Amino acid sequence: MRVAVLCGGESSERDVSRSSGWAVAQALAGRGHDVVLIDPAAEQPVLADPVPSGDTVVPVPKEPPVPADRALLRQRMYAALTDGPVLDLMRRADRVFIALHGGWGEDGHVQALLELAGIPFTGAGHDVCAVAWHKGRAQAVLEAAGIPVPARVLYTPPDAPGEVKQLLANGPVVVKPVAEGSSVAVRKVDSPEELPADGAELLVEPFLGGREFTVGVIGTAALPVVEIELTTAVFDYEAKYQPGAVREICPADITAEFAERLQDLALRAHRALGFGTTYSRADFRCDDAGTPYCLEVNALPGLTPGSLVPVAARGAGIAYDELVEKLLKA
Incomplete structure (x- = not known):
C-alpha cells in the first residue's frame, strides 16, 4: 500500500507524535509498504519520501512544546492539509495513518478534513474523536453506559465553584485540562489555594489512591492489562516519556478475574463511545478499596515502541510491526 503517515502537528504532544510517526513509518516500510512521513505543522512538512525501513528512535524531550508556538503551528497545519503538496500526497495514498496525538489530531479536526476530502484514514471518525477528547463529555457517556467513572466538576479558572471546594473538603483532588493529552498540566491539589489561577476549562476529580491500569482495544479484542507502577502521585508528562520514570508491567500482576473485569470495562467503554472496529486505550485508576x-x-494513544499499547501488544505476543499493520487495516 501507499501510506501517508501524519505526525507532529500543533498540540502539546507534538514531540511524542513525531516519535510515534517515525516508528510507525519505519515499521510499515519494513513490511513492504511505500510510506511518506508528513508533519503538516512543520515548515518543511514532508519529513521523508520514501521512508526507509529501520529502527531509528526519536527521543521525547522532558518538557512539552511551549504554548506560544501553537498559533503558528496551526496556521501551517491548516494550510498544508487543505491545499498544496501535502493534500496531493494524501490523495495519492491508499490510506492515511494518523499518528497525531492531542489537539487537532485527536479532537476530530483532522478526521473531519479527511472525511470531507474523501481520504481514507486509520482510527475513529471525527465525531467519536470529538466526544472522547473532551473528558467531561466522554465520562458522561461512560457513566450513562454503566461504566464507573470518578465524581467530577468542570470549571474555568479563576473562580472555583462550591462543588470543587466540597471535593477538596473530602481529600486531595486531581486537576487536569478537560481537553488535553499525555497528562499535560495534570496536578494533585490538596487545598483551594493550590488551584490554578488561570487557564482553559478544567476537570476536577477526587484523587484515587489505588493502583493504575490501562487496557488497549483493537476492534472487538482487548489486549492484556498493563499496570502503571508510579513513583509520582500522578502519571504526568515527564513520567510517561522518560525511561525509568515508571514501571509498566504487562501482563499486570492481578487475578484473572480482575483482569477480565478491566478488559470488559475497556471493551464496554470502546463500544459506548462508538469506536467500533478501530482502536482505543482506556485508562483506569482504583480507589483505596481496589474499585x-x-x-x-x-x-489516538501513543505509538512509540515504549508506549502503552505496544507494550500491551508485546504481552499478547504481537510484535511492533505486526501491531502497526493491524492498526493500518483495522
Whole structure:
C-alpha cells in the first residue's frame, strides 16, 4: 500500500507524535509498504519520501512544546492539509495513518478534513474523536453506559465553584485540562489555594489512591492489562516519556478475574463511545478499596515502541510491526 503517515502537528504532544510517526513509518516500510512521513505543522512538512525501513528512535524531550508556538503551528497545519503538496500526497495514498496525538489530531479536526476530502484514514471518525477528547463529555457517556467513572466538576479558572471546594473538603483532588493529552498540566491539589489561577476549562476529580491500569482495544479484542507502577502521585508528562520514570508491567500482576473485569470495562467503554472496529486505550485508576474507575478513553494513544499499547501488544505476543499493520487495516 501507499501510506501517508501524519505526525507532529500543533498540540502539546507534538514531540511524542513525531516519535510515534517515525516508528510507525519505519515499521510499515519494513513490511513492504511505500510510506511518506508528513508533519503538516512543520515548515518543511514532508519529513521523508520514501521512508526507509529501520529502527531509528526519536527521543521525547522532558518538557512539552511551549504554548506560544501553537498559533503558528496551526496556521501551517491548516494550510498544508487543505491545499498544496501535502493534500496531493494524501490523495495519492491508499490510506492515511494518523499518528497525531492531542489537539487537532485527536479532537476530530483532522478526521473531519479527511472525511470531507474523501481520504481514507486509520482510527475513529471525527465525531467519536470529538466526544472522547473532551473528558467531561466522554465520562458522561461512560457513566450513562454503566461504566464507573470518578465524581467530577468542570470549571474555568479563576473562580472555583462550591462543588470543587466540597471535593477538596473530602481529600486531595486531581486537576487536569478537560481537553488535553499525555497528562499535560495534570496536578494533585490538596487545598483551594493550590488551584490554578488561570487557564482553559478544567476537570476536577477526587484523587484515587489505588493502583493504575490501562487496557488497549483493537476492534472487538482487548489486549492484556498493563499496570502503571508510579513513583509520582500522578502519571504526568515527564513520567510517561522518560525511561525509568515508571514501571509498566504487562501482563499486570492481578487475578484473572480482575483482569477480565478491566478488559470488559475497556471493551464496554470502546463500544459506548462508538469506536467500533478501530482502536482505543482506556485508562483506569482504583480507589483505596481496589474499585476501578475509568478516567478516560484515548482515541489516538501513543505509538512509540515504549508506549502503552505496544507494550500491551508485546504481552499478547504481537510484535511492533505486526501491531502497526493491524492498526493500518483495522
